[in-house]
Amino acid sequence: MADEEAQVLRESKKWAWADRVAHSNWKVRSSAYDDIRAACTAVYEETDPCLTEFVADSNAAAQDKALDALNTFLFKANEQLVSKYVDKVVANIVGKALNGRTGTVQRATEALLCYIELEQSSAVVDGLLAGLKNKVPKIVVASIDVLVQAISLFGVKVIIPQPVIKATPAVADSKDGKAREKAKELVVELSRWVGPEVIRSALFKDMRDAMKEEIDRGMQEVAALGRPKPERFTRKEQARQAALRAQQEASGAPADAGGAAADSGGAAAAAVEEVQAEVDPYEFAEPRDVLKDLKKEWWENLEAKKWSDRKSSLTQLKELDVDYGDVNRELRKVITKDSNVACVAEAIACTGAMAQGLRAAFSATAKNLVEVLLEKYKEKNAAVGKAVSEALAAMHKHCWGLLDVAENLTAALGHSNPKVKEETLVWLTSEIGAEAKPALNKLAPLLLAPAAKCAEEATPSLREAALRFMVTFATKFGNFVVLDKFTTKMDDGRKKRLEEMRAEAAGPAAGGPGAGARPSAAAAALAASRSKPGTAATAKVPLAAAAGTGKVAAGTSAVGAKKGAAGKEPGNGYICSGSSTLAAQAAAMRLTGAQ
Template identity: 30%
Template sequence: MADGEQDFSSLPLQDRFAHKNWKVRKEGYEDAKAQFEKTPDESDPVFAPFLQDPSLWKGAVADSNVAAQIEGLGAYCSFLKFGGVQACARTRGYTVGPIAEKGLPCARPAGKASAQEALLLCVELDKADPVLEELLPTLSHKVPKVVAGALAALTAIYHNYGCKIVDPKPTLKVLPKVFGHADKNVRAEAQNLTVELYRWLREAIKPLFWADLKPVQQGDLEKLFEGVKQEPPAKQERYTRAQQDAMATASAAPGGGDGADEEAGEEFVEEEAEVDVFDLAEPIDVFPKIPKDLHDQLASSKWKDRKEALDALYNVINVPRIKDGPYDEIMRALAKCMKDANVAVVAVAANCVDVLARGMRNGFVKYRSVIMVPMLERLKEKKQTVADALGQALDGVFSSTDLSDCLEDILEYLKHKNPQVKQETLKFLIRCLRSTRVVPAKPEIKSIADAGTKLLTESTEVVRSGGAEVLGTLMKILGERAMNPYLDGLDEIRKTKIKEYFETAEVKAKERPKPIAPPPKAAAPAARKTVPGKKPAMGLKKPAPAAPPAEGHPAKPATRGIPSKLGGISKPGSGLAPPGAGLKLQRKLGGPGGLASPQRRAAPPPAEDDAPPPAAPKFGLGRGLAGRPIAKPSAPEAAPAPAPAPAGMTAAERAKMEELRMEKERFARIIEDMKSDRSKINSQITELQNQNAQLIEDHTRDVLSIKAKETQLVRARSDAEAAEANVQKQQREIERLKRELSRALRASALSPTTAGSDAGSMGMPDVNPTYQEPASNGHDAAARSGLHMGSRFESSRPRSYASANHSEDGENGGLESPGFSSREGGLGRRKLSPTYGLSGIASPTRSSARASATATDDEAQPRSAEPAENWKRAAEVTSQLKARIEQMKARQGLSRPTGTQR
């Protein structure tokens, strides 16, 4: 066997990797690992066979023998570690799948650890996407331990690199499927992976898969999340090769140390930020799902209909990410809802604006001017729930735009006369300063500082505290030194309060003015000593005998290299840095002598742009541009500066750099012009949109007014027609009553005369109504009193009514009974005595005659004009009256000879 082993060891590594004897393969893996560890760099020839035939590693990481497999995984890890990016890119397509199927489920802990380490190295050397593409299909494997091993590997990858390096979306999509696995170990690993993702994403993971879980699983995860919430934010524990190179370059640069470490740490600030759900979700087109009758419902006069319409809209648009669409009409309707009288409608409308702004992000920028001003105006609402909803909606609008877009409206409403609007706008500005990731420009800083200083003099304590908090938060963004000019003139009490807010403020914007207070300046004095030596070279009119070689050197580097008071760094756009000021530039370029990138040169903070000009007289520089040479610089014959100068840069490179800087300045001016044009156009668009909305509102109001007037006109016409018909009816009734009155008067005018003449012819006495009867005759007295009362009542009634009643009594035979009670005459009960039997008849007749005569006199109607038929009727009435009188006499036994009287 010893001879056989000697023969096997002499074989090439690739032959031993493919040998049928597991011991030979195991020894080959061990030898390969040892050789990889001894290589000086990635270009060593030992890597060549494995790069040319990457399939050799497929059998090594999935060896059928467990002992050989462990050694094969170890050899592959060494190959990746020392072979570099190329080793990973060439082999991962052959190895990730077998590692997931055979390496991760390995029964031995050493094998499982080597398999996970191999996957982590693949992510570290290049990127994580190819590893996920090979690893995620393993989650559908039919063997439970393979699925559990893949989930554990994913947990390790996310734990070490975080969700900024490894995209969590593909993993979140398959999580619900593994939660429904039958094996408890798989479900446990799925829980571990979900908790690890929650460490990075927090609540952002829920909208993507939470609804697909069972309530029991949701409850278990919530309990696990509670423990994670108490932990500090997750940080990346393992860096990729690109990140490691950047950190190594920063630390190895001249002047490194604490400052370099600080800059290297800034490179990974974004990795620690919480991942937003917007970046994980896919855009959803919600526009077709919006109710068609939304605008009709919002125009309803009932607040419940308006609120129900907004609730339906909210349910449709409440998604993590909204696809851009034509939402102009909806935004105008929501802006109109901000003026609604019902606070519930306003709150729901604000919630709709919030989800639209957070779901559309950059697509919402064009609607900001339509909705922001109405919301700021509605901040006058004192109900806290409405104020909170409006504040949240304003935060959503700000998250989709930036501070520059919103600042003008915010500063305008900070001057509002309503204290409630001023306070809520102030709170909104503070939230904007805390959440903005871009440092405001100098004009914006001045506007904010002036507004905050003015608020310090307000009468309300809440507003004064808010102004101090604004200035303190702004100081946190800019730095104490940059804020000093804006705090001049304030008393110590106010400054103390502002510094208290400065110490407690939390902002997301980078502190660009940080280089204002750099570490000890060792190179600055040396640079200042060398600059005066170059003074004669700055102007060609004054040759300097002290430094003749400098005359051939172009004066532009010296002129452009004016050291500033802020640490020897030249102003942006002013040419090359002076001697002694290039250390930081070299550190950023990755080494000495590298070219300066225009993007990197744009990094100096705004405070450096304001470097005080008095530095110029110290070095004897010329005024303005007089000291600059006209000719282009030529190649320098000798280095005019000591060692700290960037000696590796040639004249062509310097000229190219100058051209780039001039081009950058020109681009900056163009950008500023474009920004000003854009702001003007935006203001014009906003004004036109406001005018359009006002015209639409006026038109709607006019249409409603016209409709109301038309309704009133129709009602007035119908009332007029009804009144006209009523008048005609009343006129017909009056005519009829006049005719009836005329007939009654004519009939009553004939009856007393005829009755009197007939009574005289019959020998009956003419009864006087005032005749006094003896007191002994009680019945007759009662009859007379009743007769007089009836006469008075008869005379007090209307003429037509009295006449009509008499004629009716005559026709109906009302005088037949001695105890007859007249319906209208009021004669009461009466008896006809034998002596005065006709008194009960004569009196009403005479009274009727008098009433008729009076009516006749009043009416002044001529008797001669009466028609003949009235006479006939009067004659008939008279004859009937005679007959009835005769009948009454016969029944009472009062018939006696004519002319006999008592």
């Protein structure tokens, strides 16, 4: 009997798992469980070569099978498990598999993308950047190609672009022609996500003119495709999207006629397809010490009798910028007491530059300047008004929220000068979109009540600005009922105008930019650019980055981005070199220092 049982146990080792675990003999089932445990231990054991070494098999056919097995494993694995082995596996894939046959490289690429999907983008990027230094040209080219695909599929929210940008100049100057061509493709792909001005300021300085022109044309080609969107998502993001779709289905929301709900989850998909956050060129800026740049002459010129000397000193500050109490006090004095409007406008621009460079560290000073700046809206000079709007926008973006300065805003809306009220309303209309819904709930009574009073004023442009702000506020709020409490005393004419503006705001939205291009977009753009050898890069550069000295982003706006934090080395007063314009300061400055 014992011999028969032993024979059955030996034979059962050859059976399928399903047959073994369903066998009537408990010893057969027990043996199956032991073997399953042993197999799982071998796969999940960190020291086992099963995962880390088999992708480096010396036989090409066996290596392909190993990569197939790895991809199957990654499809089922979770983040916690793969994080234990990712560094060793990626190193072997980059060092061995990317040097293989075409099919092998494709399998290896998919494995690396699977690791990114499993939240291991940092390890994968590190491994690929190491591949850029490999002595084998084929590995360098393949590593660049995987980076291009990863950025194109996942976007810069998953693939952090800074280390890639820093590693790009070396391969762009490679002796291998294929590596240089792939490097161009990588640069163009990066420009789709971080903007061409970041690329120009970070990479063009030491690049050959011929390569600059070709990349410039390629960047213009991909810019025409519209803003890119990720085409592949991490597992966490996939789970979030699935939860949103399930929530929508549970709420019983029907699919639209075009099948949008069935295809992309309807409203849930709209929430999932978040607009990629604007890449802040501030993150790419190199810090430099500017304390030594404020010489004795600077302080003397600030008190000079000639307005041009005073303005020159202020312009220098705007280009350098520091965060010290003495400078802030001098700026405030110029803004409030200087009789020359050019000096006043320049001093106001300096405060905006400080807000963009210091960010959270400038918060307290920025709040104290709001009252002074709003008061300057009474000036008839257009340059002063523009400087005030830009400086306030920079502070709102980086230093405070509207709720923090609501008292000053309410006071400005009740100012005796109609121009102050009108300009404040116009500025609020442009900025209210950056506020979160919780803040709007508290801002409604504080801003809508005085705005409704402004709508009753005799000045037509002031009335129009007030109504426009109210409609914009309600649109952002998501419900026009919020206006009911403040419009009960309005006459029929104003209510009619309010309804007209409301209808305009509720009209069909303009179509957004086209979907992101396929992974080959950068390559296609470069190919197209090569077919136009006589076409020079003619795109206008709004900010003065052409000299390659500043970290500048095209279209840098002072409106509607998340507030940044102060620099990383507190107390050193560091900034980076850049353009003299206020807009360029947002990109160029990287100030740190306590007030």
